[in-house]
Amino acid sequence: MAKKFQNFIAGEWCDSVSGDRFENRNPANWDEVIGTFPKSTKEDVDKAVSAARKAYESWRKTPAPVRGEIMKKAGDIMVERKEEIAQLMTREMGKVIDETRGDVQEGIDTAYYAFGEGRRLFGKAVPSELPNKTQWTRRRSIGVAGLITPWNFPMAIPTWKTFPALLSGNTVVFKPASDTPATATLFVEILLKAGVPPAVINLVHGGGGTVGTAIVEHDDIDLISFTGSSEVGRIINGKAGGGLKRVSLEMGGKNAQIVMDDANLELALDGVLWGAFGTTGQRCTATSRLILHEDIHDEFVDLVVREAKELKLGDGLDETVDVGPVINEGAREKIHKYVEIGQDEGANMVLGGEIADEGDLANGWFYKPTIFTDVEPGMRIEQEEIFGPVLSVIKVSSLEEAIDVLNDVEYGLSSSIYTQDVNAAFQAFDDIDCGITYVNGPTIGAECHMSFGGTKSTGNGHREGGWEVYEFYTDAQTCYVDHSGTLQRAQIDNR
Ligand code: NAD
Numbered sequence: 001m002a003k004k005f006q007n008f009i010a011g012e013w014c015d016s017v018s019g020d021r022f023e024n025r026n027p028a029n030w031d032e033v034i035g036t037f038p039k040s041t042k043e044d045v046d047k048a049v050s051a052a053r054k055a056y057e058s059w060r061k062t063p064a065p066v067r068g069e070i071m072k073k074a075g076d077i078m079v080e081r082k083e084e085i086a087q088l089m090t091r092e093m094g095k096v097i098d099e100t101r102g103d104v105q106e107g108i109d110t111a112y113y114a115f116g117e118g119r120r121l122f123g124k125a126v127p128s129e130l131p132n133k134t135q136w137t138r139r140r141s142i143g144v145a146g147l148i149t150p151w152n153f154p155m156a157i158p159t160w161k162t163f164p165a166l167l168s169g170n171t172v173v174f175k176p177a178s179d180t181p182a183t184a185t186l187f188v189e190i191l192l193k194a195g196v197p198p199a200v201i202n203l204v205h206g207g208g209g210t211v212g213t214a215i216v217e218h219d220d221i222d223l224i225s226f227t228g229s230s231e232v233g234r235i236i237n238g239k240a241g242g243g244l245k246r247v248s249l250e251m252g253g254k255n256a257q258i259v260m261d262d263a264n265l266e267l268a269l270d271g272v273l274w275g276a277f278g279t280t281g282q283r284c285t286a287t288s289r290l291i292l293h294e295d296i297h298d299e300f301v302d303l304v305v306r307e308a309k310e311l312k313l314g315d316g317l318d319e320t321v322d323v324g325p326v327i328n329e330g331a332r333e334k335i336h337k338y339v340e341i342g343q344d345e346g347a348n349m350v351l352g353g354e355i356a357d358e359g360d361l362a363n364g365w366f367y368k369p370t371i372f373t374d375v376e377p378g379m380r381i382e383q384e385e386i387f388g389p390v391l392s393v394i395k396v397s398s399l400e401e402a403i404d405v406l407n408d409v410e411y412g413l414s415s416s417i418y419t420q421d422v423n424a425a426f427q428a429f430d431d432i433d434c435g436i437t438y439v440n441g442p443t444i445g446a447e448c449h450m451s452f453g454g455t456k457s458t459g460n461g462h463r464e465g466g467w468e469v470y471e472f473y474t475d476a477q478t479c480y481v482d483h484s485g486t487l488q489r490a491q492i493d494n495r
Helices: 042-061 064-080 082-093 097-117 156-167 181-194 208-217 230-242 265-281 297-309 329-344 359-363 399-407 422-431 468-472
Strands: 007-009 012-014 021-026 029-038 133-140 144-148 171-175 201-203 223-227 246-250 255-259 287-293 348-351 370-373 390-396 414-418 436-439 475-482
Touching: 007 042, 007 181, 021 082, 029 082, 029 181, 029 359, 042 144, 042 171, 042 201, 042 208, 064 082, 064 097, 064 156, 064 181, 082 097, 082 181, 097 156, 144 156, 144 208, 156 171, 156 181, 156 223, 156 468, 171 208, 181 201, 208 230, 223 230, 230 246, 255 265, 255 399, 265 287, 265 297, 265 390, 265 414, 287 297, 287 399, 297 348, 297 370, 297 390, 329 348, 329 390, 390 399, 399 422, 414 422, 422 436
Parallel strands: 144 171, 144 223, 171 201, 223 246, 255 287, 255 414, 287 390, 370 390, 414 436
Antiparallel strands: 007 012, 007 201, 021 029, 133 475, 348 370
């Protein structure tokens, strides 16, 4: 019998009021059911929000360093259970075990970063324009946070949101993606074990249209942090904006790696293989475009095709596997549809382009690493997010042209340039319109203490990670103390 997972609402593990459940299966092996999960409703969300609201008063008054110690404990538990979490995550989501270990490690790093921030959460003390008056700002919690996450980083992304939200003194209603609810449940168990008070964290499983919408539209939720597609982000922004909620949106990408004629090609090769085919191309920062200087184009394409051909597909629990399955049937259909579009558009498919179904692969959602050359700027495979192991190669004749092509998409998340020329590198920093730029590194590789996010349709100006995320989860309160004993009028008495 499949394991029955539950919601965690108002301090209790419980089923949905609907009584309905949905199933979660291993994308590398459909025969394996990870578990069944509550198919929750608006009523479940209402209960969760009301519990989070009640818990808010005492949590916000808990000193930040004490909240930080709980985050540290959560990090410690994750260290102890790292391998167990990684194994579950690979079974649930498909990416290879080394990557799921990395996903857990990102959660651990984020916990320890939050622990440190508990003793900082700096405001600013600044001089007054009047004598005997002291003034400063301090950071205060906001209220109840609604957190909505995607499936591609089942532990890391929930921790990116939950640790800073809690450390800042907010209470949480968390809706994970319905493709990765088991890892999310393990995370909530860990938070509770670490000492997060019941009802400070609430977990509601279910679909985006029902549970996600109910969170976004709830009057008593003060802020929303969403990571997912730009399509859904737009809907959320409209609804939450109407409710005057604070909203952080981290959305899609169409990231590119530039390789200039002076680049170290072996290094650039390692970068593109990891960037394009790591996580089976299902990272928001995945390299889906490769922009090559014409002088190295043919040689570099040969290298990439030669190496990509050798990548081993399979169950991510097998340590020798390079590329796992894609997340589900719909994702594989979408990838294949884009491959057909690329062919119709006249791009030259030099590798892959088909479902991988030899032997054991037949039982999972596998797709062969795919490479298109002769891709022209403006083609749909060059513009739209495919979210799979498909790489489009574009030939250019100068740095300026490379940067123009890189920028000419609706997204602006991550970017990379391989060059030995320091001037070219700094020109790239200046002229690339993305939230993240790497020099001589692939488009993927975020660290939790650096800001993370993108421009244009990738984001709405907020950042995850780093110190900026704490600004999202707090309000600045401005405090003045006049100790002059007289009425002092700013802008008047001192002029
Ligand atoms: P998605 O937008 O389909 O779903 C994301 C989450 O939103 C899920 O929990 C889903 O259930 C929920 N949701 C769906 N419809 C909703 C609605 N109407 N109201 C409220 N919630 C709703 O995205 P996905 O398929 O889970 O993830 C892949 C996408 O996420 C890609 O576009 C990828 O680029 C993006 N992503 C971005 C980042 C980043 O930091 N920029 C990181 C990871 C993934």
